[in-house]
Amino acid sequence: MNEALCIEPGNELMDSPFVKQMIVQLRAVDSYGTYDDWSNEKVLDPLILTKARRREIPVVGDPDEIVVARVKAYYNALSVRIEQECGMMAAPMINLSHEGFGRALIMVGKLIVADKVLRDVHRFGFESLEKLNEEACKIIDKALATIETFKDAAKA
Amino acid sequence: MNEALCIEPGNELMDSPFVKQMIVQLRAVDSYGTYDDWSNEKVLDPLILTKARRREIPVVGDPDEIVVARVKAYYNALSVRIEQECGMMAAPMINLSHEGFGRALIMVGKLIVADKVLRDVHRFGFESLEKLNEEACKIIDKALATIETFKDAAKA
Numbered sequence: 454m455n456e457a458l459c460i461e462p463g464n465e466l467m468d469s470p471f472v473k474q475m476i477v478q479l480r481a482v483d484s485y486g487t488y489d490d491w492s493n494e495k496v497l498d499p500l501i502l503t504k505a506r507r508r509e510i511p512v513v514g515d516p517d518e519i520v521v522a523r524v525k526a527y528y529n530a531l532s533v534r535i536e537q538e539c540g541m542m543a544a545p546m547i548n549l550s551h552e553g554f555g556r557a558l559i560m561v562g563k564l565i566v567a568d569k570v571l572r573d574v575h576r577f578g579f580e581s582l583e584k585l586n587e588e589a590c591k592i593i594d595k596a597l598a599t600i601e602t603f604k605d606a607a608k609a
Numbered sequence: 610m611n612e613a614l615c616i617e618p619g620n621e622l623m624d625s626p627f628v629k630q631m632i633v634q635l636r637a638v639d640s641y642g643t644y645d646d647w648s649n650e651k652v653l654d655p656l657i658l659t660k661a662r663r664r665e666i667p668v669v670g671d672p673d674e675i676v677v678a679r680v681k682a683y684y685n686a687l688s689v690r691i692e693q694e695c696g697m698m699a700a701p702m703i704n705l706s707h708e709g710f711g712r713a714l715i716m717v718g719k720l721i722v723a724d725k726v727l728r729d730v731h732r733f734g735f736e737s738l739e740k741l742n743e744e745a746c747k748i749i750d751k752a753l754a755t756i757e758t759f760k761d762a763a764k765a
Contacts, residue, residue: 546712548704556702558714563721563755564762599719599765606720606762609755 459501459581460494466582467493471589474533475500478526499523500585502578516553516575524549524577528557531589535559535566535596541607543596549574559596564607566596615657615737616650622738623649627745630689631656634682655679656741658734672709672731680705680733684713687745691715691722691752697763699752705730715752720763722752 476493488496528545535543541561549555553574559567579585600607632649644652684701691699705711709730715723735741756763
């Protein structure tokens with residue numbers, strides 16, 4: 454993927470709470486400092502899979518470490534955002550086969566606030582920055598509503 | 610472990626609901642039919658780690674496939690027993706590093722009814738059949754109490 458970045462500089466979504474947290478999490482797993490002199494847009498860019506980019510990835514494939522790290526960063530970012538909003542600790546748990554199938558949970562207390570089946574993880578990504586933010590916000594809102602409904606289990 | 614079996618034939622705990630289910634689950638993961646002509650006592654035997662047996666296992670080590678299958682069988686059996694008692698679907702989720710550290714959950718609906726930190730999985734086992742049954746029953750009872758307390762989250 455040597456093409457130009459899919460995120461234009463100055464996109465105001467780069468300042469949305471989720472996207473900011475996502476960048477924090479992506480930088481957190483960059484143990485070798487590869488991203489140190491990268492812009493936020495460049496760090497986030499591999500998560501944006503436009504239709505053209507998606508076409509270049511084989512339908513069947515095993516996820517490599519980098520993709521798995523991105524999936525983990527995504528669920529970490531969701532957990533942090535849920536935690537920030539509800540004030541209770543949120544923790545992700547991800548189960549992934551080497552073939553890229555599995556399940557991701559986010560837990561608050563004894564409550565499961567998000568539960569996603571993962572498949573084709575080697576093609577993990579979002580059509581646009583808008584879609585990334587939109588889907589994340591949906592998961593966060595749903596989690597917060599679940600916490601509201603089952604407050605005592607979340608506090609347990 | 611070529612020594613004699615640790616479970617004496619006729620031990621009445623072999624008929625306890627958990628131990629029976631544990632044997633079902635152990636036989637379920639035996640894809641090659643190795644256990645076909647084994648007695649129930651022999652199938653269960655490797656789970657009994659007396660002090661003498663435990664001493665023979667190195668303190669540090671990676672769990673092999675067979676041990677991991679046993680751990681999974683154990684949490685499957687716990688889930689089935691919880692399901693039988695509460696009448697709602699219970700599902701385990703196990704996360705294990707290749708070094709034998711991780712976490713096991715059992716979920717009923719949106720509720721986490723059991724949550725165990727796993728460590729030193731290569732030494733997974735119980736001092737006696739009594740201990741195995743006792744610890745399992747403790748986990749099951751606690752799970753059922755949790756379901757009772759947070760019934761609506763379990764039903765969600």
